Each structure stands twice: as structure tokens, then as C-alpha cells.
Amino acid sequence: MGTPNILLTRIDNRLVHGQVGVTWVNYLGANLLIVANDEVAHDEVRQSLMDMVVSDTVGMRYFTLQKTIDIISKASPRQKIFLVLKTPEDVLVLKQGGVPISYVNVGNMHFEEGKNQITSTVSVDDEDIAAFHKLNELGVTCEIQGVPGEHAKNIMELI
Template sequence: MTGPNILLTRIDNRLIHGQVGVTWVNHLGANLVVVANDKAAGDEVQQSLMDMVLPDVIQARYFSLQKTIDVIHKASPKQKIFLVVKDVHDALALKEGGVPLEQINVGNMHYEEGKKQISSTVSVDEADISAFKKLEQLGVSMDLRGVPNEKGQNIMDLL
């Protein structure tokens, strides 16, 4: 096998929570959740809270974007990785940094001032749309869905 065994990458501004920590991990058969986000990588309190959501048999790592780029290729093939990022910009930085992202699940991007809501759980602004378009140009497929048993929608159809 070449490259890390990344089962799926999810964009979710909540990072690890019940849906991610239980539903997605079980669905994917992941044994490692890697949170790639600069802020979360340095926030031990947030990490402890996220660890509490995960089953004991699932490991979690909290890396900055650069550390993820630097170490993901060293992952053992036995590590079944569920990669979680906070936003589309983190995902794009990883892809442009050489992390082999092929499929992204867009789960949650909260509404903020200046963003338009494109689904019940996802709001975007022009910078987000631009980042999604770059990811598409780089060959990444992206679907929007909250939980595995939902029918996914191509995010590009909603932008």
C-alpha cells in the first residue's frame, strides 16, 4: 500500500463530537481519528473534551496542519485514519501540502455574518466557495451529509 490509509476526511467546525466520535468512526471502521487544525493542536482542554466522546479503543491525534502534512505519510497501514478538519481552508491546505485527500465529507460549517446558508448545516462565503472549487480542480470528490446513512449531495451542485 502506498500512502496513509485515510478512510475519509470530514469538514466539521465542531471537530470531534457525538456524530463524528461514534457514528462515523463505527461506520468507517476507523481506529484513529486525526484532527488537523492549528488551534485545536494547541488546546489541551479542547482535546480532553473531544477524547471523552471517543470509544476507548479509538485513538486520537491532534496535529497542526503542517505537522499533519509532515507525518501523515509515516502512518502505519494498520492505522485506519478518519481525518477531521475544521473548515474547507484546512482541507485545501492539507491537499496542497501533499496529503492524499480523495474524498471529503462536508458535515458542518456554521452560519456566520456574511455567509449564505446552502443546507441546514452548511454556510459558505466567497472564500469558502473558492476553496471548494480549488479542491474540485485537484480531483477531490466532496459530498454533503451529516451521518453515513443520509444520501450525500455533491457540494458543487449547491454552490
């Protein structure tokens, strides 16, 4: 079991869109984008829509959370991985499953009923807050940052 070359782990409830598939991929120099999401792993229509956003020089993989846990350690060192998840709870599942995540970029968590807005792009509920606290206890730094160059804010100071 090797240590995968994870360049960045991002929470974005939109998963792959222009900001992720172009701006962040280019900034990071990633050559593999992994979407770890149980629903999207089985939804070819959503996968093909996300594939259209990303350059064909970047590999795209859509795995369930469990498959990500099971195979990420088998990644080649040449694979520069950008890992995208939908929720902090999903990140916690991966972390507790042994995926070596030490830093999380929090991009977008849209406002919806039952959530409190803490920045213009991030809204959280009690489950999200509990997951962020647990990630913090596990040594994972979580910072809100929409795009490279924007000032990052530690989420623990906001929740």
C-alpha cells in the same frame, strides 16, 4: 513515504462530537482519529473534551496542519485514519501539501455573519466557495452528508 490509510476526510466546524466520534468512527471502523487544526493542537482543554466522546479503543491525535502534512505518510497501514478538519481552506492546505485526499465529507459549517446557507447544516462564504472550487480542480470530490445512510449531495451543484 507510504500512502496513509485515510478512510474519510470530514469538514466539521465542531470537530469531534457525538456524530463524528461515535457514529462515523463506528461506521468507518476507524482506529485513529486525527484532528488537524492549528488551534486545537495547542489546546489541551479542548482536546480532553473531545477525547471524552471517543471510545478508548480509538487513538486520538491533535496535529497542526503542517505536522499532519509532515507525518501522515509515516502512518502504519494498520492505522485506519479518520481525518477531521474545520474548514475547506484547511483541507486545501493539506491537499496542496501532498496529503492524498480525493474525497471530502462535508458535515457541518455553521451559519454566521457573511455566510450564505446552502443546506440546513452548511453555510459558506466566498473563501469557502473558492476553496471548494480549487479542491474540485484538484480532483477532490466534496459531498455534504451529515450521517451515514443520508443521501450525499455534491457541493459543486449547490455553490
